[in-house]
Amino acid sequence: MTDFTHDTPVKERRTSHVPMREYYAYFALIFVATLPLSILTWVLSAARRLELPERGPIKSAWSQAQIITPRIFSA
DSSP states (O other): OOOOSSSOOOOOOOOOSOOHHHHHHHHHHHHHHHHHHHHHHHHHHHHHHTSOOSSOHHHHHHHHHHHHHHHHHHO
């Protein structure tokens, strides 16, 4: 009987995560892209209701970028 517990080849570990710099670059790009639409939506909502919405345009754009960026990396 052969003993396979010794001298087994070591598999190289592959990192499954993408470097964080690339994630932050995409996040920043998506944030900048969604910011004008968020500002427009916020202004129209404020004009229609005659009161300021609870979430500001920056927070709205930030949350959209937090939703979209992971979807790009998981695809």
